[in-house]
Amino acid sequence: MRDFVQRVVGKLNVGGDKDRVSVVQYGRDQEVHFYLNTYTTKEDILDTVRSLRHRGGRPLNTGAALQYVRDNVFTASSGSRSQEGVPQMLILKDVVFLLDGSDGTRNGFPAMRDFVQKVVEKLTVEENRDRVSVVQYSRESEAHFYLNTYTTKKDVVDTVRGLRHKGGRPLNTGAALQYVRDNVFIASSGSRRLEGVPQILILLNGGRSFDNVDTPASALKELGVLVFGIGTRSSDSRELQKISYDPSYALSVSEFTDLPNVQQQLLSSQAPRRDVVFLLDGSDGTRSGFPAMRDFVQRVVETLGVDENRDRVAVVQYSRDPAAQFYLNTYTTKGEILNTVRGLRHKGGRPLNTGAALQYARDNVFNVSSGSRRIEGVPQLLILLSGGRSFDNVDTPASALKELGVLIFGIGTRSSDSRELQRISHDPSYALSVSDFTDLPNIQQQLLSSPHISTDVVFLVDGSDGTRNGFPAMRDFVQRVVGKLNVGGDKDRVSVVQYGRDQEAHFYLNTYTTKEDVVDTVRGLRHKGGRPLNTGAALQYVRDNVFIASSGSRRLEGVPQILILLNGGRSFDNVDTPASALKELGVLVFGIGTKSSDSRELQKISYDPSYALSVSEFTDLPNVQQQLLSAMSTSQAPRRDVVFLLDGSDGTRSGFPAMRDFVQRVVETLGVDENRDRVAVVQYSRDPAAQFYLNKYTTKGEILNTVRGLRHKGGRPLNTGAALQYVRDNVFTVSSGSRRIEGVPQLLILLSGGRSFDNVDTPASALKELGVLIFGIGTRSSDSRELQRISHDPSYALSVSDFTDLPNIQQQLLSSVEAVVIEVTPESTTDLVFLVDGSDGTRNGFPAMRDFVQRVVGKLNVGGDKDRVSVVQYGRDQEVHFYLNTYTTKEDILDTVRSLRHRGGRPLNTGAALQYVRDNVFTASSGSRSQEGVPQMLILLSGGRSSDNVDIPASALKESGVLIFGIGTRNSSREVQRIATDPSFSQSVSEFTDLPSVQEHHVNIFSVLFLKLLVDQSIARKDVVFLLDGSDGTRNGFPAMRDFVQKVVEKLTVEENRDRVSVVQYSRESEAHFYLNTYTTKEDVVDTVRGLRHKGGRPLNTGAALQYVRDNVFIASSGSRRLEGVPQILILLNGGRSFDNVDTPASALKELGVLVFGIGTRSSDSRELQKISYDPSYALSVSEFTDLPNVQQQLLSAMSTVIVQVTTMTPTVIPTILGKKNMVLISSI
Secondary structure, eight states: OHHHHHHHHHTSOBSTTSBEEEEEEESSSEEEEEOTTTOOSHHHHHHHHHTOOOOOOSSOOHHHHHHHHHHHTSSGGGTOOGGGOOOOOOOOOEEEEEEEOSGGGTTTHHHHHHHHHHHHHTSOBSTTSBEEEEEEESSSEEEEEOTTTOOSHHHHHHHHHTOOOOOOSSOOHHHHHHHHHHHTSSGGGTOOGGGTOOEEEEEEEOSOOSSOOHHHHHHHHHTTOEEEEEEOTTSOHHHHHHHSSSGGGEEEOSSGGGTHHHHHHHGGGSOOOOEEEEEEEOSGGGTTTHHHHHHHHHHHHHTSOBSTTSBEEEEEEESSSEEEEEOTTTOOSHHHHHHHHHTOOOOOOSSOOHHHHHHHIIIIISSGGGTOOGGGTOOEEEEEEEOSOOSSOOHHHHHHHHHTTEEEEEEEOTTSOHHHHHHHSSSGGGEEEOSSGGGTHHHHHHHHSOOOOOOEEEEEEEOSGGGTTTHHHHHHHHHHHHHHSOBSTTSBEEEEEEESSSEEEEEOTTTOOSHHHHHHHHHTOOOOOOSSOOHHHHHHHHHHHTSSGGGTOOGGGTOOEEEEEEEOSOOSSOOHHHHHHHHHTTEEEEEEEOTTSOHHHHHHHSSSGGGEEEOSSGGGTHHHHHHHHHHHOOOOOOOOEEEEEEEOSGGGTTTHHHHHHHHHHHHHHSOBSTTSBEEEEEEESSSEEEEEOTTTOOSHHHHHHHHHTOOOOOOSSOOHHHHHHHHHHHTSSGGGTOOGGGTOOEEEEEEEOSOOSSOOHHHHHHHHHTTEEEEEEEOTTSOHHHHHHHSSSGGGEEEOSSGGGTHHHHHHHHHHHHHHHHHTSOOOOOEEEEEEEOSGGGTTTHHHHHHHHHHHHHTSOBSTTSBEEEEEEESSSEEEEEOTTTOOSHHHHHHHHHTOOOOOOSSOOHHHHHHHHHHHTSSGGGTOOGGGTOOEEEEEEEOSOOSSOOHHHHHHHHHTTEEEEEEEOTTTHHHHHHHSSSGGGEEEOSSGGGTHHHHHHHHTHHHHHHHHHHHHHHTOOOEEEEEEEOSGGGTTTHHHHHHHHHHHHHTSOBSTTSBEEEEEEESSSEEEEEOTTTOOSHHHHHHHHHTOOOOOOSSOOHHHHHHHHHHHTSSGGGTOOGGGTOOEEEEEEEOSOOSSOOHHHHHHHHHTTEEEEEEEOTTSOHHHHHHHSSSGGGEEEOSSGGGTHHHHHHHHHHHHHHHHHHTTOOGGGHHHHSSOOEEEEEEEO
């Protein structure tokens, strides 16, 4: 147990701000060996764990131990950070550039090269962060370097700088796409696709392809590669759109020298940027609270993505006078900021001049010289922590900050003036309050919940004589962009102005409040005509007449102001002065022009040169629509439908005000909007009553006003079951505003103060079947078991003494809600086969089995590139109802499942059925994507003991990488356990009519995988065999081979229950130096390898050597754990062509499931090596054995990737779990 703890800790990233660990030992009572905040280094933890002694004692009180860790370890004082609820996510990318190096791009190549450099500069190039590869092509393709060639940005940029134009014709784009698919997006070249890392291909293309692009482009998309195609006017725009992952991913420039214009659009998928300024009250009145303020700043900074090009932070402290502790451009790393904040000293002084401090921040911090990026459109945030009423006037400086577009959050204590804080804040709802500063953690989550950002959008359309033909296309473009906006008085507003010689406003920002009215008016626009084209005067006109409050502009309220200029020619008048005036006003100008426009003029007009987009003709506008929308939009926030179900019975009269306050506080943390979070409230006692439905209100203010006015209902008895049925039938419905069928998470928060008078089980199950996540919150008067049964999972049932304690569990609830949104929208894709027992013995249970299949399918995300499903029924023999590639929609599958008829027949041949699905269903021709790394799952429903043997076919399926989940009855449960991947993957019911009770268990299959992956990653095991060519031809290279083996072994965790190693040398014959079970320590293996002598001999019989390791090393008596499912790896180092045949023994190894990596030199036969290797991409090559270090990392990466593939775990969950973790390990004595 102690060793296990050490191994798990060894996999964590321990540190005060990273992973924290505690260990508690218990028997009769408990002993904390150390708390979550005792140690901040892995070494200290491991030292302490190593010295742990067994306590002894009886009896074993596990319940008391669990209660103890809840009350004493999972607390802030013991180092728990549950109140911070901070999810951490690391975004990695593998980026491949594919450059057209044909004769036609000779002049443009320097610009392409510069573009690659600039994009790479924006990446974080490291082995474990972003990786980059560059391939150039014309007639043929050439990789300049692979994803694992370089691990620093400098090396990548230096190599790119030295690239030479390749030349050649014709242009074979199709072959190049196939080349990167087969040679670059593979594990041995450094691709981390199988680990779930996004794969991105950026194609720079200057002409139409000579060969076909459709098949290789589709192959890349099937692999999940995001392809961006960037072309010039010489390119075929339709071809580029076909190649790109989505037509909107195809970007266009006139010439390659215009590439900088699309750089920002390409990078717009990067994380949001913010300038965050903390303004801290350091007056005499906050002396005792200052440490808590300082801690709060640290915690908020922890959640930011600090970087010169991401989030920037400044801190100002004030009392009588303000002082900047550091500016927005002082530090560029989170570490520097945290160190400085940690060292802040309380300033002291009186009186408290908050007004002067606000003016100081406006004049000295929110400016370019201090690092503010306001004029680049980066959101400006001010977080004020104030502990008292200001001595001076705050209104004027607060208004001045708001006019500048700064979003102000005011946080005060009971000593503050709440009205003053509300006046200072961007909006009264941005003013937050705590009793004293030590309560700041309670509002951290509230502060970090981003409000919905509305926008004022003005279209300025060139209606001069020169655009007559293009005007219909411009009109269509405006309609399409408006179609993407959320138009409404409090949401997005739109205005359209047309100009030529002079200007005409078709409608202002406050003319229309619905999308329909805007679109109808745009549809009816007529071309204005006129000359000359006065763009300067038009820009001045919109500044003076449209971007003003009386025309509906909300600029002074901090709402982003956007101008989209559609221009078809050079301006007759001067554009510089009015363009500058718009920028000073904070308007974000996007200029879109054609080949008739002056591109330099457009860049001057645009807010930033990268905001100037270009098309050949206005009919090409759809090509830039997505680029424009990406640049305009902020990152999409999650959507949730949240229903509160409140116990309004006689027993909760005194607690009702606290329940009402709790609902208000939770609603405060949501992003309420028609297209974001929606809220409903239902109150119940004897009968339920909806206070309002999910589609009643679209603003947070309306909901809070209604909640504030709620009156206690009263009545008895308490019918919780009827209330649950009511919300299922009347609230979680489309007509009431539920977006369940759109895949939006459905959450029910039940506040109950007593035991239900009626039955709750059936309606609770009905809600769960609908996919509703239920959180049950009760008091000491509630029935805790009943609440656990109602809740989505027992852990979703929370408890307080009485309702006045609800604030204590608010953060716990919010953390679960955030986690759940991730859980119910998994990125994983699965091939799922149901194998259903249709023999005579299951006739009565068959309808229940059919319903079960329907319910599970209902939870999947079915589609050709998403989840695929097959159903097979069996008895004496088998019948495939449909294969994995038969249907691509959930509806088709459910229709077919609904009509399934029981086959009947005897005897029951489960073994033959398992073999059948292995050979006929889990195959590429039947739609299986196992070769693409998609997890393969089999759910077996078996109602009796098989009359044939099940062990061999079950093992064959497991060796193929299929995860088997088995559900059996009392007649078949033991056999089903043997068939399942692991006994824990099997479930037993008395009769199939009991299946609904285990449905939730299996619908949560992804949670099972998630946990199993954690364990598998923590205690990954490998059996690694090195097969070394010791023939006469490798005498000189043998020392290098020996060194290579040592280096690879150094990277392994050699132990009996972890990695095992064997070394075999061969020439004419084979000799095992040691087997997989000879040594159990790394030292023993390395010592033996160090002493290896070259064998010599001829000829080179590689075939016989492969057969030898198959028959003598990869067997249980030699230490192989193949039958336990441990990955089997063979690394062949070979220096020449084999004298004997290698095909049969190589195939025999592959059939055994051995992953063979072949590494050869220029003397080897590369085709032979590829045949031997598990996959051609697993064959690596060096000039001489002295170059082996060059492929070491490639080999190790491929090995680790492959282990994830072999264990068929869904790798996309890894980034979501490698964030911060508080782990408590309890060992039972």
